[in-house]
Amino acid sequence: MISNKHVFRDSSGRLDPIGVVIIKLNRKKADGTPDFGNINTFVQVGLENLFDHPDPKIDLTCLDVSDIIHADAFHKHLHEDLLKPINYDKVAAGKDVIFIGYPNDRYDLANNLPLIRKGSIASMPNVDFNGRGQVVIDAQVFPGSSGSPVFVDWDNKYALLGVVSQTMIRDSKLEILPANMPQLGVQEVIGLGIVIKQKHVRELIDHTTNEIKKRVSPNS
Numbered sequence: 001m002i003s004n005k006h007v008f009r010d011s012s013g014r015l016d017p018i019g020v021v022i023i024k025l026n027r028k029k030a031d032g033t034p035d036f037g038n039i040n041t042f043v044q045v046g047l048e049n050l051f052d053h054p055d056p057k058i059d060l061t062c063l064d065v066s067d068i069i070h071a072d073a074f075h076k077h078l079h080e081d082l083l084k085p086i087n088y089d090k091v092a093a094g095k096d097v098i099f100i101g102y103p104n105d106r107y108d109l110a111n112n113l114p115l116i117r118k119g120s121i122a123s124m125p126n127v128d129f130n131g132r133g134q135v136v137i138d139a140q141v142f143p144g145s146s147g148s149p150v151f152v153d154w155d156n157k158y159a160l161l162g163v164v165s166q167t168m169i170r171d172s173k174l175e176i177l178p179a180n181m182p183q184l185g186v187q188e189v190i191g192l193g194i195v196i197k198q199k200h201v202r203e204l205i206d207h208t209t210n211e212i213k214k215r216v217s218p219n220s
Helices: 066-070 198-216
Strands: 020-028 034-045 050-052 061-063 096-101 115-121 134-138 149-154 157-170 174-178 189-197
Touching (some): 134 157, 157 198
Antiparallel strands (some): 096 115, 096 149, 149 157
16 A cells, blocks of 8 residues: 555654554455445554655655455555556646545545545656656645545556645745645645656555565565
């Protein structure tokens, strides 16, 4: 499960010493389809299975929740096709994107479903915004949107553009803050969000896979 490093840390960047993670998934019907609203809750104590992106400047982390695969819970993972590198020559600023998440902790409580929202690419996608592996989207990225996957349609197929990390707000000056910062007035959100590019998600997946292999077979 991929999200942002700051989701699991306090304001000083330190990990929660207890590290309790609660995951709520819909159960599966006999035919394998989701049983909306019939929730199976998983409680994971401890963050020893948390794998940060090796670059400390990249706000991505991966939590190993493999045990859920064998439980009575409906889930899907990103298919490899969605993680193929994007040809940015075919993606221009202004291109529509969709992203999935829980803005300001809003979602379908009865059916246990997130919200699917729409925006567009606001910076030049073929360059790294502010010299980092990021792109800006023009969308109402409210607090609580951290870790939201962002998808773009290019060459008649969707691919992962990246993962929401930050939202831009207006206070006495323009600032960039983590997208899960609490108690931000809605009127301060200016409708721009920072997305960590797909290439860093791929790096994190490869890094996590290698680290898990080392734990299973330390001498390999």
